[in-house]
Amino acid sequence: MxxxxxxxxxxxxxxxxxxxxxxxxxxxxxxxxxxxxTSGKLLKHFEIATHMxxxxxxxxxxxxxxxxxxxxxxETIALISDAGTxxxxxxxxxxxxxxxxxxxxxxxxxxxxxxxPALVNSGLPNDKFVFEGFLxxxxxxxxxxxxxxxxxxxxxFYVSPHKLNKTLAEFAQYFGADRPVSVSxxxxxxxEETVRGTAEEVLKHFEAKPAKGEIVVVVGGKxxx
Numbered sequence: 001m002x003x004x005x006x007x008x009x010x011x012x013x014x015x016x017x018x019x020x021x022x023x024x025x026x027x028x029x030x031x032x033x034x035x036x037x038t039s040g041k042l043l044k045h046f047e048i049a050t051h052m053x054x055x056x057x058x059x060x061x062x063x064x065x066x067x068x069x070x071x072x073x074x075e076t077i078a079l080i081s082d083a084g085t086x087x088x089x090x091x092x093x094x095x096x097x098x099x100x101x102x103x104x105x106x107x108x109x110x111x112x113x114x115x116x117p118a119l120v121n122s123g124l125p126n127d128k129f130v131f132e133g134f135l136x137x138x139x140x141x142x143x144x145x146x147x148x149x150x151x152x153x154x155x156x157f158y159v160s161p162h163k164l165n166k167t168l169a170e171f172a173q174y175f176g177a178d179r180p181v182s183v184s185x186x187x188x189x190x191x192e193e194t195v196r197g198t199a200e201e202v203l204k205h206f207e208a209k210p211a212k213g214e215i216v217v218v219v220g221g222k223x224x225x
Contacts, residue, residue: 002029002071004099005078006092008085008111009042011214012189016112022046024109028078032067034091038082055079060091064098071104083214085113089133089158114187115156118216121194122154122182125220129154135167145174152221161185161211168203171219175199180220186213 005024010016025031025048032055033039039052055063071077079086079095085108086092099106119126130153135141148155159167164183171179177200184194191213195205199219 001104002073002075002077003105003107004071004095005076006086006096006106006108007078007080008109008113009039009080009083011083011112011114011187012192014042014045016188017042017046018109018111021109021111022048025050025078025080028076030070030075030077032077032079032095034081034086039080042080050078055091055095057091060094064095067095068098068102068104071099072102083112083114085111088113088115088131112188114158114184114214114216117187118182118184118194119154119156119218121184122218123196124154124180124182124218126154128152129156131156134158145170149174150222152224154221155219157217157219159215159217161213161215164211164215164217165203165206167217168199168206171217172199172203175219175222182218183211183215184218185211185215187216189213 005028007021007024028050031050031052033052034056036052036054067077079092081090084090087096096106115131119129130151132155135144135157168181171181178198181199181202182194182196183202186192195202
């Protein structure tokens, strides 16, 4: 029986790649990559010559069965995403679940993921938090906001740049204009920035200076007072 390794990759700064991650990627029989062009640059940088296959949201349902058979035959496979930890708002869950159901060992290496530094940077309570990832675009969006109105834990969202101002306005609408918000963008990269304030204050900031890059938004939960 083989083994599936879940391997985090840097979210920006290549120096965040761990020695262990490099070792695993060099030793496995196959690397599954979300985008082989993006991952190809990473592998070239660390002189990793292991063969890659494409594994993304559009083909993972079709490839899982064959990958399970290869693992059952004794192959070792590593799964990586374009950046961060696979299965966190990226492909990975379906294959991991299939391996667990078939008694195949799964090992997730510790490493980069965007929401942890964003949460710690925010200055908001992090003893209890809920990761929401990407909100629904249309259907179910209002329902999700209404459900989160009573959430007392700190909330974490992934937001694309062109939807940031709309989302901040919705936070003000559903949670209150004075709800504490922290927006972290381009984490670990050259232009890393964290903007903190009320939902209204942070919205005004990004209305005046439109955001670019990868964004994580951290929102304080409902006050229990």
